[in-house]
Amino acid sequence: MKQPNPMNTETSQPGTTYNGEMDQGNHQGGGVSAAVLKQLKSRTQQTPLEAGEGESRKRCKCKKSKCLQLKCECFAAGVYCSTEPPCSCLYCHNIPIHNDTIWASRENIESRDPLAFTPKIIGRSSDSVQETREGDASKTPASGRHRRGCNCKKSNCSKKYCECFQGDAGCSIKCRCEDYYKDLAF
DNA sequence: GAGTTTGAAACT
DNA sequence: CAGTTTCAAACTC
Ligand SMILES: [Zn+2]
Ligand SMILES: [Zn+2]
Ligand SMILES: [Zn+2]
Ligand SMILES: [Zn+2]
Ligand SMILES: [Zn+2]
Numbered sequence: 129m130k131q132p133n134p135m136n137t138e139t140s141q142p143g144t145t146y147n148g149e150m151d152q153g154n155h156q157g158g159g160v161s162a163a164v165l166k167q168l169k170s171r172t173q174q175t176p177l178e179a180g181e182g183e184s185r186k187r188c189k190c191k192k193s194k195c196l197q198l199k200c201e202c203f204a205a206g207v208y209c210s211t212e213p214p215c216s217c218l219y220c221h222n223i224p225i226h227n228d229t230i231w232a233s234r235e236n237i238e239s240r241d242p243l244a245f246t247p248k249i250i251g252r253s254s255d256s257v258q259e260t261r262e263g264d265a266s267k268t269p270a271s272g273r274h275r276r277g278c279n280c281k282k283s284n285c286s287k288k289y290c291e292c293f294q295g296d297a298g299c300s301i302k303c304r305c306e307d308y309y310k311d312l313a314f
Numbered sequence: 315g316a317g318t319t320t321g322a323a324a325c326t
Numbered sequence: 327c328a329g330t331t332t333c334a335a336a337c338t339c
Contacts, residue, residue: 197333200334
């Protein structure tokens with residue numbers, strides 16, 4: 129018996145992030161489009177950071193995706209695969225030297241689904257200059273809602289197989305799981 | 315660690 | 327859009 133409580137620290141992004149989502153180069157027609165493009169490209173080459181590396185860091189075990197698909201949690205989180213301790217991935221391309229490949233894949237995925245890299249759980253009462261009504265700060269019944277909803281068939285949305293459950297979000301109208309209690313709140 | 319279950323992501 | 331396949335995490339042992 130080991131790992132009594134493997135999970136902890138949910139809301140954190142340990143690991144070496146890429147360079148974040150910067151605005152795409154919208155300025156076309158300029159005389160220095162090539163230079164701008166090159167600059168953007170160099171920007172995509174994220175410098176190797178070391179922050180965030182830690183034992184608590186999630187590590188993947190991809191073997192066929194080269195860690196270039198959303199199936200790789202490291203890639204999906206926008207962080208390089210860990211080197212210390214290392215991910216157990218095989219043929220990993222989610223490393224700084226393959227930054228161009230990483231971003232090519234990101235663009236491809238984003239074109240397929242513009243929301244692919246947006247947070248899966250939205251509506252969380254935090255951040256944003258939201259009204260801070262004193263009183264309901266003691267409870268947090270509904271954290272957020274899954275962006276796309278789940279499609280669970282067997283887990284009853286009560287295991288981490290369900291992304292709603294994993295994200296501590298109640299199922300919503302968007303979910304296509306077996307008619308289960310779906311919180312009515314957008 | 316190996317093997318099974320599960321459902322998102324990818325593909326057609 | 328729906329059906330199928332792929333695949334890695336969650337889970338079980
Ligand atoms: Zn991976
Ligand atoms: Zn990884
Ligand atoms: Zn990797
Ligand atoms: Zn579910
Ligand atoms: Zn759900």
